Amino acid sequence: MTAVGTAAPAEARSATMAQALRRAMRDAMAEDQSVHVLGEDVGTLGGVFRITDGLAAEFGDARCTDTPLAEAGILGAAVGMAMYGLRPVVEMQFDAFAYPSFEQLISHVAKMRNRTRGAMPLPITVRVPYGGGIGGVEHHSDSSEAYYMATPGLHVVTPATVEDAYGLLRASIASDDPVVFLEPKRLYWSKAAWSPDEPAAVAPIGRAVVRRRGSGATLITYGPSVPVCLEAAEAAREEGWDLEVIDLRSLVPFDDETVTASVRRTGRAVVVHESTGFGGPGGEIAARITERCFHQLEAPVLRVAGFDIPYPPPMLERHHLPGVDRVLDAVARLQWETES
Amino acid sequence: MKKSSTSVQEPPAAAAYRPTPPPAWRPRTDPAPLLPDPEPYRAIGTDAAADADPALLLRLYTELVRGRRYNTQATALTKQGRLAVYPSSTGQEACEVAAALVLRERDWLFPSYRDTLACVVRGLDPVQALTLLRGDWHSGYDPREHRVAPLSTPLATQLPHAVGLAHAARLKGDDVVALALVGDGGTSEGDFHEALNFAAVWRAPVVFLVQNNGFAISVPLAKQSAAPSLAHKAVGYGMPGRLVDGNDALAVHTVLAEAMARARRGDGPTLVEAVTYRVDAHTNADDATRYRDAAEVETWRAHDPVRLLERELLARGVLDEAGVARAAEAAETMAARLRDRMNAEPALDPMEIFAHIWAEPTPQLREQAAQLRAELEAEASPDGGAGAGEGSGEAR
Ligand SMILES: Cc1ncc(C[n+]2csc(CCOP(=O)(O)OP(=O)(O)O)c2C)c(N)n1
Numbered sequence: 001m002t003a004v005g006t007a008a009p010a011e012a013r014s015a016t017m018a019q020a021l022r023r024a025m026r027d028a029m030a031e032d033q034s035v036h037v038l039g040e041d042v043g044t045l046g047g048v049f050r051i052t053d054g055l056a057a058e059f060g061d062a063r064c065t066d067t068p069l070a071e072a073g074i075l076g077a078a079v080g081m082a083m084y085g086l087r088p089v090v091e092m093q094f095d096a097f098a099y100p101s102f103e104q105l106i107s108h109v110a111k112m113r114n115r116t117r118g119a120m121p122l123p124i125t126v127r128v129p130y131g132g133g134i135g136g137v138e139h140h141s142d143s144s145e146a147y148y149m150a151t152p153g154l155h156v157v158t159p160a161t162v163e164d165a166y167g168l169l170r171a172s173i174a175s176d177d178p179v180v181f182l183e184p185k186r187l188y189w190s191k192a193a194w195s196p197d198e199p200a201a202v203a204p205i206g207r208a209v210v211r212r213r214g215s216g217a218t219l220i221t222y223g224p225s226v227p228v229c230l231e232a233a234e235a236a237r238e239e240g241w242d243l244e245v246i247d248l249r250s251l252v253p254f255d256d257e258t259v260t261a262s263v264r265r266t267g268r269a270v271v272v273h274e275s276t277g278f279g280g281p282g283g284e285i286a287a288r289i290t291e292r293c294f295h296q297l298e299a300p301v302l303r304v305a306g307f308d309i310p311y312p313p314p315m316l317e318r319h320h321l322p323g324v325d326r327v328l329d330a331v332a333r334l335q336w337e338t339e340s
Numbered sequence: 341m342k343k344s345s346t347s348v349q350e351p352p353a354a355a356a357y358r359p360t361p362p363p364a365w366r367p368r369t370d371p372a373p374l375l376p377d378p379e380p381y382r383a384i385g386t387d388a389a390a391d392a393d394p395a396l397l398l399r400l401y402t403e404l405v406r407g408r409r410y411n412t413q414a415t416a417l418t419k420q421g422r423l424a425v426y427p428s429s430t431g432q433e434a435c436e437v438a439a440a441l442v443l444r445e446r447d448w449l450f451p452s453y454r455d456t457l458a459c460v461v462r463g464l465d466p467v468q469a470l471t472l473l474r475g476d477w478h479s480g481y482d483p484r485e486h487r488v489a490p491l492s493t494p495l496a497t498q499l500p501h502a503v504g505l506a507h508a509a510r511l512k513g514d515d516v517v518a519l520a521l522v523g524d525g526g527t528s529e530g531d532f533h534e535a536l537n538f539a540a541v542w543r544a545p546v547v548f549l550v551q552n553n554g555f556a557i558s559v560p561l562a563k564q565s566a567a568p569s570l571a572h573k574a575v576g577y578g579m580p581g582r583l584v585d586g587n588d589a590l591a592v593h594t595v596l597a598e599a600m601a602r603a604r605r606g607d608g609p610t611l612v613e614a615v616t617y618r619v620d621a622h623t624n625a626d627d628a629t630r631y632r633d634a635a636e637v638e639t640w641r642a643h644d645p646v647r648l649l650e651r652e653l654l655a656r657g658v659l660d661e662a663g664v665a666r667a668a669e670a671a672e673t674m675a676a677r678l679r680d681r682m683n684a685e686p687a688l689d690p691m692e693i694f695a696h697i698w699a700e701p702t703p704q705l706r707e708q709a710a711q712l713r714a715e716l717e718a719e720a721s722p723d724g725g726a727g728a729g730e731g732s733g734e735a736r
Contacts, residue, residue, distance in 0.1 A: 036511075062511055068541055073500050073534030080504025083483065084512070088504075100530070107494045108501070115478035115490050118696040152697055177698045206702070253702035 013195045017165045018188045021051050021127075023196045024169035025089060029059050035173060036081065037064040039074060039091030039127075047091055049129060049188055071101035075126065079108050082122040089173055095130040096139035102147070109178045110153030124178045125169070130158075131224045131274050133186035133321055135314040142311055143275030145223075148180045149251050149284070155205055156251040158182035160226035162192035164249060167203030175205060184224035206253035210262065214244035217268035217334050220259055220285060222248040225272045225322060232327035241331055251281060259285070260292045267298040268334040272327055277305030299334045369578065376571035376583040380615045383591040384652045392590055394658045400437060400589040401653055402667050404646045407433035407457050409671035411620070413678055414456070414470065418624040422682045424475040427454040431587070431619030434645035435551045437461050438592035439519060442600055448487045450502040450520040452495070454551075458521065459488050466674075467681050476686040496526040499535030499548065506539075506546040506603075517603045518546045519596070525556025527570050536611065540577040545603035547596060548611045551586060553618035558631040574611035586616030587645040617643075690716060
């Protein structure tokens, strides 16, 4: 897996996203007694991805709790715990296994602040490993962000770098509002030149970052597609295209400001994500760009997304996932107006 | 094959084959103590009523009378358009009242949409308790103030909340019990199962009260569940199930008090099924004659929770005719006051729809709030002057 982040990692100073997430929970639990981790297999096993490894040993199983196998129950119990002043961090084992908890998420988690006129916010973080590219069988590779984005009251964030994994998870746990924290599972083992012992910053929710400066076109992306777009931008240099890459980091709230400023400058935009194109986040983002940058646009906003199919079987997933070539094809199509 | 006692090829006789038992991976518990009694527990007309604290009996009675009047008044308010909808608990008042009165101040109540009366008896302002049903907001009160969760409309979804809260309270070392209310139909939902399972595994101090009023809208219990009783469901989770006459206020109070005490002792949750009847239709908008006959309703009217306790108290001399009149009078006063207050137009601030969604409104929400504010201003003064939309609720 390609490293996300800055310079080539020195072995001694290199951390994975998984380690960064674990440290975020560890630090939050150490600082605040009310932070509790719960989910399936999060205790003794440390989660199927080992993200919670060591938390039960350090904080006890009352703070890091193996629950019965019931997603609605886990999230529903977290609601009650949050009502009583705890800060539950819930782990859903895989994207597609979070679906039984949607009723709790949508009808209660997202709405409690609203129905109680602000009297009872629910500081719940729901961690969901999402997306494909790990050779998982059916139900282990869904990109479910559009479902979450469509629900007012939830924050939806997704890190693409090791540093953001730490910073955004700390911010999510500290947030008084519920956060759906989407973990791009194929970046779990991506590394950065950062040691879990070094100080790390909390990343603000709601702010995109420009990962690469460029002037020819803007690639707008997030989560697992960020490394793809950075690689595409490097490859595009040979074609003489200078691409800007924006990592949204936060889908809700959406950072119109950063996106608009960039596209007004470059005049061209491609939205890249794994989730389906039809009804997917890219449609919303493209519409927002069109509404704000219509006069600066030199070409229609394009989308490079997963196909509109149920996530394909693992031996076929590479045909579904938007890769560097599809991104470059889209960038080529953006040049239509100036070339014709 | 030649029969020979020395032959090594001879297969062992079938009866001699004894597989080693699998290792025991859990102890077996005896289900018998968890099983509900075959008949619902009754207190009225028994020694239990004779031994009961007269102050409790009178309190139950007064609240039943007020509760009945509250239900008829709220239903009347739907006819005048003052309430969008009202799911009456007429016939079920004993459950509602006992549920509220069994709680100590520090305990929590998790009601469903039918349980406004329990909330009011718990001490909530009736107008605030009716906010959801009036339609001015989704909940009218701060849950922490009276330790009452918002009325839950999606069935059974409040049950895991009760478990989580009770669990959290115990983790913090607080002596708090959560009482969660659900209907017979709600017991079919997955959340019911998940909540009971969590509660039993965590030994959470929580009590589940099923008000089995015979119907889930039009569907009778026989089409809802094939269980011997809804209380029997407890056994599979490893908690006691208790069956009680839901029209006998003293009995419901007694059974719930025992369950609460059990939870407080750290012995875990209890499932209580109160057998009662929904005398009114599902809501004011429902036509109950389509799915049940009048004779059935009449049988249950003969077992009315208010009259049941009233007769008992009169017979025992705990109450006299003057006391009956006083209770009725107090109920009338409550109803008149409720009517007056509900007749006042609620003060609504349209801009508040943008408040309370996130701690900080998103930039998108601010834009939308600005749009509505402009629309309101234009509405208030077509020539462009300022006016409406300066409410406090706007997305901050
Ligand atoms: C999850 C869910 N499904 C459907 C409904 C619509 N609904 C409202 S009340 C009701 C019947 C509930 O019956 P029961 O649980 O027995 O409670 P009761 O109304 O008798 O108090 C239904 C189906 C709902 N509120 N929630």
